[in-house]
Amino acid sequence: MADVAILVDVQNVYYTTMSAHKCHFDYRAFWRRVSGENTIKKAVAYAIDRGDSKQRQFQNILREIGFEVRLKPYIQRTDGSAKGDWDVGITLDAVQNATSVDKIILLSGDGDFDLLATTVRAQFGVDFDVYGVEALTARSLIDAASSFTAIDGELLLNLHA
Numbered sequence: 001m002a003d004v005a006i007l008v009d010v011q012n013v014y015y016t017t018m019s020a021h022k023c024h025f026d027y028r029a030f031w032r033r034v035s036g037e038n039t040i041k042k043a044v045a046y047a048i049d050r051g052d053s054k055q056r057q058f059q060n061i062l063r064e065i066g067f068e069v070r071l072k073p074y075i076q077r078t079d080g081s082a083k084g085d086w087d088v089g090i091t092l093d094a095v096q097n098a099t100s101v102d103k104i105i106l107l108s109g110d111g112d113f114d115l116l117a118t119t120v121r122a123q124f125g126v127d128f129d130v131y132g133v134e135a136l137t138a139r140s141l142i143d144a145a146s147s148f149t150a151i152d153g154e155l156l157l158n159l160h161a
Contacts, residue, residue, distance in 0.1 A: 002127070004038040005097035007090050008067070009108035010047040016109050016133040017151055023158040025107075030131070030155055031065050034105060041101050043067045044093060046086035050074045091116050098124035103146075107131045111138025118144045131155075 017025045034040065045062045049055070049071040059069045072086060087110070094104050098120050106113060109132035117128040127146040130137070134150040142148045 002038045002102035003041045003100070004034065004103045004105055005041055005094070005101045006034065006043040006067075006105045007093055007107070008043075008045040009086060009090060009106070009110060010045050011086075012108045012110050012132075013151070016136040017156070020133045020135055021152065021156055023156050025151060026155050026157045027062060027065055027067075030107075033155075035066075038103065040066065042093075042097055045069050046090055047071055048074045087112055094120055094128075098126045101126065103127040103129060105129045105131065106145075107151075109133055109137030109141065111140045114138065114140040114144040117141060117146075121146060 013025050017023065031040075031043075043066055045059075045067040047055075047059060047069060051074075059071070062069050070086070070089065072089075090106070090108075090113070094106070094116055098104060104120055104126055106117070106128065108130070113130075117130065120126050120128045121144075128144070129147045129149065130141055130145040131149045131151055132141070134148075134152070137148070
């Protein structure tokens with residue numbers, strides 16, 4: 001069994017799963033799958049805090065499953081755009097954990113992580129697996145990963161809702 005670090009880009013997973021499948025990602029099914037094949041040494045879910053009670057409930061579920069939840073405040077800019085990005089935090093954690101695990105598992109389809117995947121694999125000799133919604137995951141990230149797993153089927157909640 002491999003020692004793994006799981007890093008979840010919660011916003012990316014939420015929006016891509018809802019957009020492509022009209023339902024939610026099943027974090028419990030994901031955890032069962034990964035923990036059945038690996039030893040989870042670190043699991044972090046990176047999210048945006050909007051101060052919403054449903055969101056806090058979801059974050060507590062993530063903690064109950066075994067994730068550390070890291071929050072950043074939601075920032076609404078004066079021009080109407082919004083900011084809530086964990087790319088640097090995810091990148092730093094991936095690099096810091098690469099020396100103590102056999103594999104990094106990233107849940108995101110964001111192509112900005114392709115360089116991270118390439119670097120972790122080349123410089124640390126660590127596998128870099130990606131889970132993402134296939135149609136909405138950057139081709140460059142899929143190509144840079146050791147393996148890609150599509151978020152579909154058993155990894156979805158409310159498939160028939």
